[in-house]
Amino acid sequence: MKRSALIFPFVLGWVCFPQSAWANVGTPLMWAGLLHLAIGNALIGLLEGLLLGRFFGIRKTKAIGAMIVANYISAWLGGFFLRGAIMNVLPLDLNNAWRWFWVMVVATYCLTLILEWPFVLWGFHGTPDWVRRSVRASLVIQSVSYALLFGWYWMASATSLYTRMHIVEPGDLALPESVLVYYIDSADGNIYRRPLSGGASRKIHKLHSKDVNDRLFARPAKADTNRWDLLARLETGDDRKPNLVEVLTNLLVEAAPDAYFIADDPDSYRGTSHNFGRVQTLGSPTDSMWDFWTGFWPMEGLRGFNETTREHIRFSYETPFGAWRVRNAVHLPSDKVLFQLEDNQICAFDPAQRRVALLWRGRGPVPVLETPAPNRAVLECRASMSGAPIMSMFSLALAMPVNQSSKQADLCLYFDSDDCAGGAIVGHHDEKGYLFPIGKRDWRELHQAAIPAVDASSAAAITPVTQAQEGLAFWLKTADGRWAMVRIAAVQPSTYEELLHGKTARVAFEWMWR
Numbered sequence: 457m458k459r460s461a462l463i464f465p466f467v468l469g470w471v472c473f474p475q476s477a478w479a480n481v482g483t484p485l486m487w488a489g490l491l492h493l494a495i496g497n498a499l500i501g502l503l504e505g506l507l508l509g510r511f512f513g514i515r516k517t518k519a520i521g522a523m524i525v526a527n528y529i530s531a532w533l534g535g536f537f538l539r540g541a542i543m544n545v546l547p548l549d550l551n552n553a554w555r556w557f558w559v560m561v562v563a564t565y566c567l568t569l570i571l572e573w574p575f576v577l578w579g580f581h582g583t584p585d586w587v588r589r590s591v592r593a594s595l596v597i598q599s600v601s602y603a604l605l606f607g608w609y610w611m612a613s614a615t616s617l618y619t620r621m622h623i624v625e626p627g628d629l630a631l632p633e634s635v636l637v638y639y640i641d642s643a644d645g646n647i648y649r650r651p652l653s654g655g656a657s658r659k660i661h662k663l664h665s666k667d668v669n670d671r672l673f674a675r676p677a678k679a680d681t682n683r684w685d686l687l688a689r690l691e692t693g694d695d696r697k698p699n700l701v702e703v704l705t706n707l708l709v710e711a712a713p714d715a716y717f718i719a720d721d722p723d724s725y726r727g728t729s730h731n732f733g734r735v736q737t738l739g740s741p742t743d744s745m746w747d748f749w750t751g752f753w754p755m756e757g758l759r760g761f762n763e764t765t766r767e768h769i770r771f772s773y774e775t776p777f778g779a780w781r782v783r784n785a786v787h788l789p790s791d792k793v794l795f796q797l798e799d800n801q802i803c804a805f806d807p808a809q810r811r812v813a814l815l816w817r818g819r820g821p822v823p824v825l826e827t828p829a830p831n832r833a834v835l836e837c838r839a840s841m842s843g844a845p846i847m848s849m850f851s852l853a854l855a856m857p858v859n860q861s862s863k864q865a866d867l868c869l870y871f872d873s874d875d876c877a878g879g880a881i882v883g884h885h886d887e888k889g890y891l892f893p894i895g896k897r898d899w900r901e902l903h904q905a906a907i908p909a910v911d912a913s914s915a916a917a918i919t920p921v922t923q924a925q926e927g928l929a930f931w932l933k934t935a936d937g938r939w940a941m942v943r944i945a946a947v948q949p950s951t952y953e954e955l956l957h958g959k960t961a962r963v964a965f966e967w968m969w970r
Contacts, residue, residue: 483755485774488612492605497527500605504597512593514579523597526575534567543777550801550814553778554618560777565602569594609776614755617773617780617812621805626654626813629806632789634825635738638672638686638703639818640665642800647672647688647703650816652794652804652823657816661703667691668799669727671784671820672703674711682899684711686822689725698725710825710903712736712786728783728796728820738823739789739903746791746807754779758795760807769807786823794823830899830943830966831855835869837879837950837961845872846955852932852940852967866934867942869921869963877952878920879961881944884935888914892931899943899966902929907939907970921963922949932967939970 504527505520542563546556576594580586635652638660645665650657663670670690677683683706690699714725715736735748735758745764751757757772773780785795793805802818805811833855835848849865851858858865870880883890892908893915908914908931918925929943943966950961 483614483753483774484612485609485614485755485776485779488609489776493531497531498524500601501525501527504601507597507600508576508579508593511596512580512589513583514593519579522575522579523572526572530568530571534564534571548778550623550797550803550812553773553780554623557618557775557777561606565598568602569598572598613776614757614772614774617757617771620810621771622809622811624811624813626804626815629792629804629809629811629813630790631792631804635788635823636709636826637794637802637821637823639802639821640670640672640688642817642819645670648818652788652815661688663688663690663701663703665690665819667727668819669729671728671731672822673714673725673820674707674822674824675714677706680706683707684709684824688820689727691727695727695730698727700725707824708827708829710739710827711822712738729781731783732781732785735785735787735793737787739825744787744791746787748785748787748793750782750785750795752781754781758782758785758793758805760793762807769810771805771812784819784821786821788823789825794821796821825903827899827903828968830968832945832964832966833857835867835881835963835965837869837871837955839955839958845870845876846952847871852934852969853936853938864935866932866940867965869961870917871950871952871955871961873952876917876919878922879950879952880917880919881921881963882917883932886916888916890933891915891918892933893918894929894931896927897929897943898927902941902943902968905929905931905941907931920949921947921961923947940967941970942967 501524502520504523505516508514508519508523509516548556573590573594577587577590580590580593583589631653633651633653636649637652638647638649640646640663641648645663646659647661647663648657649660665688667690670688672686672688674684674686677685685702686704686707688701688703690701692699713736715731715733732750732752735750745762746760747763748758748760754774755772757770759768759770761768780798783796785793788794791807795803795805796819797803800817800819802815802821804813804815833850835850837846837848840846847860847868847870849858849860849862849868851862851864852866853864866884868882870876870882891914892912894905918928918930925944926947927944929941932940932942934940944963945966946964948960948962950959955961
């Protein structure tokens with residue numbers, strides 16, 4: 457079986473033609489196959505006929521005609537039909553495809569010998585010892601032409617997934633333990649959940665998905681944008697009108713927003729085949745210097761760029777014996793990438809170590825970060841009979857209110873008759889270095905916030921304390937030197953004078969340790 461001819465003008469054109477242009481008109485491998493099936497076989501037959509005439513004494517016109525016919529039959533019957541049938545039954549996956557590639561290289565050569573030998577035999581008919589000579593001649597000319605074809609196809613293929621990356625077991629990747637993955641099982645079409653770093657899967661929804669273009673996606677919940685909804689996008693025959701199925705709602709997790717929810721109308725969610733482009737980020741994007749993209753064609757694969765080191769990295773796989781697209785990719789914490797390889801291989805990639813691992817079979821993966829609910833507490837101030845300053849103190853370490861003499865107080869609501877008449881929120885001491893306001897944020901944003909730098913702007917106090925501060929978030933450096941994120945949830949305001957006349961001031965806040 458043959459796939460193409462090593463034709464110098466076409467080789468030169470492929471090398472010189474910009475790679476970006478191929479993205480709009482196909483890939484080099486596609487064009488190599490088309491050229492082979494259209495005119496390449498005639499040139500190969502011409503070469504083999506000339507070799508038979510020059511070295512084995514066969515009449516050149518007879519040999520050339522026979523070998524041109526042989527190559528067209530070999531390419532169309534062997535290459536188009538038999539190769540396709542063989543590839544469809546092979547259990548290919550990330551771990552064995554490279555081995556099967558070389559098996560198919562040998563098998564294709566043997567198939568070529570079988571299919572084209574009768575034509576070589578016919579050319580020797582009527583000559584002394586014609587059968588034995590035809591076998592030897594076939595081995596010689598097929599070895600020459602096949603070596604040229606292999607080189608041509610090797611240049612047109614994309615093999616960096618195996619030649620530049622290391623294929624490893626999942627245990628060899630340091631995957632973040634806090635990530636859960638929802639996905640559609642490729643065997644029964646139902647939705648499962650399992651820990652990314654290893655563990656048993658659990659069925660959570662009967663979906664009975666049958667189309668390889670079906671996938672899952674997450675979007676902010678309508679009722680509470682701090683939570684997420686998990687949905688399935690199912691094919692209907694109209695790409696612009698998919699069937700959206702609610703799987704889980706109001707999940708207290710952190711998820712990567714769907715790229716099409718960001719860019720397009722929500723009704724235009726695309727299936728797996730068109731879920732490519734810039735890779736969305738799960739977790740804190742400020743902690744990573746990597747950006748990733750996936751391409752439409754298999755040869756475009758997955759590529760990344762590190763803004764700090766200026767390093768470019770890329771892998772893809774497209775050969776005559778297998779081609780895999782990269783889809784549904786998400787940039788994970790610790791700079792790993794979770795992605796789907798072709799129809800049903802859920803994989804992970806570590807750019808630092810150039811490692812890729814097949815995790816399990818499935819499609820449409822959606823990773824999420826488990827987000828514990830923030831702690832809640834209340835600072836409450838009432839009238840003082842002595843006329844002294846009024847305060848309420850709380851220790852995050854003890855998770856409880858503490859008295860004024862405690863050295864473990866981390867947060868304090870304070871009133872006096874002077875500059876804190878409208879109330880003030882202070883840290884362990886009423887000085888800079890404990891409170892670092894970052895503005896009004898919800899918890900989805902706060903999970904991505906970085907701990908303040910050494911020279912970050914700090915406030916001695918948040919004052920006055922009014923309902924205008926509701927939603928305000930700030931980093932808090934505690935008495936024992938740890939960091940916590942605090943968010944003011946609700947304020948019942950008061951003044952010092954109002955407190956003396958029986959009113960109560962109350963601040964409800966939420967907090968989480970970093």
